[in-house]
Amino acid sequence: MVRTAVFSPFEVIEGDRSRGLVLLADHAGRALPDEYGDLGLPAREFDRHIAYDIGVARVTRRLAELTGAPAVMANFSRLLIDPNRGEDDPTLIRQLYDGTVIPGNYPMLPEERERRVELFYQPYHDAVGSLIASVHAATGKAPFVFSVHSFTPVMQGHKRPWHVGILWDLDDRAAKALIGMLEQDGDLTVGDNEPYDGALRGDTMFRHAIVNGYAHALLEIRQDLIDDDAKSDAWAERLAPLVEAVNARPDIHERQKFGSRTGPFEYTP
Numbered sequence: 001m002v003r004t005a006v007f008s009p010f011e012v013i014e015g016d017r018s019r020g021l022v023l024l025a026d027h028a029g030r031a032l033p034d035e036y037g038d039l040g041l042p043a044r045e046f047d048r049h050i051a052y053d054i055g056v057a058r059v060t061r062r063l064a065e066l067t068g069a070p071a072v073m074a075n076f077s078r079l080l081i082d083p084n085r086g087e088d089d090p091t092l093i094r095q096l097y098d099g100t101v102i103p104g105n106y107p108m109l110p111e112e113r114e115r116r117v118e119l120f121y122q123p124y125h126d127a128v129g130s131l132i133a134s135v136h137a138a139t140g141k142a143p144f145v146f147s148v149h150s151f152t153p154v155m156q157g158h159k160r161p162w163h164v165g166i167l168w169d170l171d172d173r174a175a176k177a178l179i180g181m182l183e184q185d186g187d188l189t190v191g192d193n194e195p196y197d198g199a200l201r202g203d204t205m206f207r208h209a210i211v212n213g214y215a216h217a218l219l220e221i222r223q224d225l226i227d228d229d230a231k232s233d234a235w236a237e238r239l240a241p242l243v244e245a246v247n248a249r250p251d252i253h254e255r256q257k258f259g260s261r262t263g264p265f266e267y268t269p
Contacts, residue, residue, distance in 0.1 A: 086202015
C-alpha cells in the first residue's frame with residue numbers, strides 16, 4: 001500500500017497530441033490519502049488485484065514512451081472508489097471484493113460517497129476528458145482511446161485461460177483489428193470481450209469514447225504476465241506496433257455513432 005499526505009488523484013504523462021492517440025489506465029494506482037488510513041485492511045491486501053491492476057502502470061508508461069502518446073493514470077486505489085464504474089453502479093465503492101471485506105467502506109454514508117466522487121472520481125474523469133479534448137483539438141479528428149487494464153489469473157476459484165483480452169461494445173473498429181493481430185501470435189489465447197464484457201454503462205469507455213463516437217478498445221492482460229518490470233516492458237514493446245497500426249487507419253479517426261448494448265443514450269454531436 002502507498003499513502004501520501006499530498007495526494008493527486010491522477011497523473012498525466014505528456015506526449016504528442018498530434019498523434020491522435022490517448023492512453024488511459026483507470027486502475028494503475030493503489031494509493032490512499034492519509035485521512036483514509038488503510039481502510040481497515042492489512043497491507044497485504046494492497047498487493048492483490050482487488051486494490052489495483054497489477055503491472056498496468058509500468059505497461060502504460062512504457063507504451064506512452066514507445067508511441068509518443070499522452071496518457072492519464074489514476075493514482076488512487078479502486079478500493080477507495082472505482083473510476084471505471086458509472087456513478088450509479090453498486091460496485092462504485094465496494095464493501096466486499098473477491099472474499100475480502102473492506103471495513104473502511106462500511107457503512108457508506110451518502111455524504112462520504114459524494115465526497116469520494118468529488119475529490120477523486122470526478123477529478124480523474126475531468127483529466128481524461130480534458131486530455132481527449134486536447135488531442136481532438138490538436139488533430140481536428142476523432143482520437144483513438146486505448147485503455148490498459150490487467151486481470152487476475154484466478155477469480156473466485158476459477159482459472160482464466162486467456163493471456164490477453166480486448167473489451168468493446170458495438171464499435172469494433174479498433175477491437176477486431178487488435179484481436180486479429182494478437183491472434184497471429186500462436187502462443188496467445190486471446191479473449192474477445194473476455195474475461196469481462198465491454199458493455200458496461202457509465203464506465204470510462206462509455207463516458208469518454210462511446211458517447212462521443214470515438215474509436216476505442218480496452219486491453220486486459222493477465223497479471224502473471226506483467227508482474228515485474230521486465231515482463232511489463234516486454235508487453236508494452238509487443239503492443240506498441242499493434243496500437244500504432246490501428247492508430248494509422250483513417251477510419252479510426254472518424255466519429256461514428258454505434259450506440260451501446262446497454263441501451264439508448266444521448267449521443268454528443
